[in-house]
Amino acid sequence: MVVREYLGGTIGYKRLAEKHGVKSKRQIIDWVNAYKKFGMKGLLRKKNDAIYSVQFKLDVLSFMKRTGASLSKTALHFGITNPSVIRGWKKKFLEGGAEALDNPKGRPAMSEKAKNVQKSQKPTQQNEMTREQKLERENELLRLEVAFLKKLRAFQMDPDGYLEKHRQRYHSNSKKNSD
Incomplete structure (x- = not known):
């Protein structure tokens, strides 16, 4: 959900982190990069x-x-x-x-x-x-x-x-x- 919201282009990493209670924008950057390279599999633990x-x-x-x-x-x-x-x-x-x-x-x-x-x-x-x-x-x-x-x-x-x-x-x- 967070990755899709970012890819929608309406909100940046920092604001997304604040909105969803994620400790660091770095985490969202990692999620987006993993999604771009591996698709949904990249987001699964x-x-x-x-x-x-x-x-x-x-x-x-x-x-x-x-x-x-x-x-x-x-x-x-x-x-x-x-x-x-x-x-x-x-x-x-x-x-x-x-x-x-x-x-x-x-x-x-x-x-x-x-x-x-x-x-x-x-x-x-x-x-x-x-x-x-x-x-x-x-x-x-x-x-x-x-x-x-x-x-x-x-x-x-x-x-x-x-x-x-x-x-x-x-x-x-x-x-x-x-x-």
């Missing part, structure tokens, strides 16, 4: 279980940093209908690096194997990782970092070519994750 890969999150943050694009423009570019999601990724990344982006929301379900291991361990051993587990985790983080740096280098060398090459993957990835 995605399910909370939408999952984006760590690599996708890193690519989004890298794009935003390299191009200087705003949260809204970056979200529209990557097909993310809620720009504040990117703000959360950025905060997590700044606080804990790439590893922080890998933490899914909520508590993961415990597998049967994990339940059995947990029962057999003493309480003090439950929170400690073995040396091998620590090394595996470190290897995984290093692999992520190397992949990120390779993509960043490719993007820096030819931003337009890189974005064009990966544009289809991002759009299909975001559609896949929203189902």
Whole structure:
């Protein structure tokens, strides 16, 4: 209703926000842009279980940093209908690096194997990782970092070519994750 009223051309963002009790005109701008790019689907909230890969999150943050694009423009570019999601990724990344982006929301379900291991361990051993587990985790983080740096280098060398090459993957990835 608010978007249609704005598109009708009779009232601006600020007055619309005041009229409908929306805290910021920025919210209405985001709604209008999402509607223009994605239609009604752009205004619908995605399910909370939408999952984006760590690599996708890193690519989004890298794009935003390299191009200087705003949260809204970056979200529209990557097909993310809620720009504040990117703000959360950025905060997590700044606080804990790439590893922080890998933490899914909520508590993961415990597998049967994990339940059995947990029962057999003493309480003090439950929170400690073995040396091998620590090394595996470190290897995984290093692999992520190397992949990120390779993509960043490719993007820096030819931003337009890189974005064009990966544009289809991002759009299909975001559609896949929203189902």
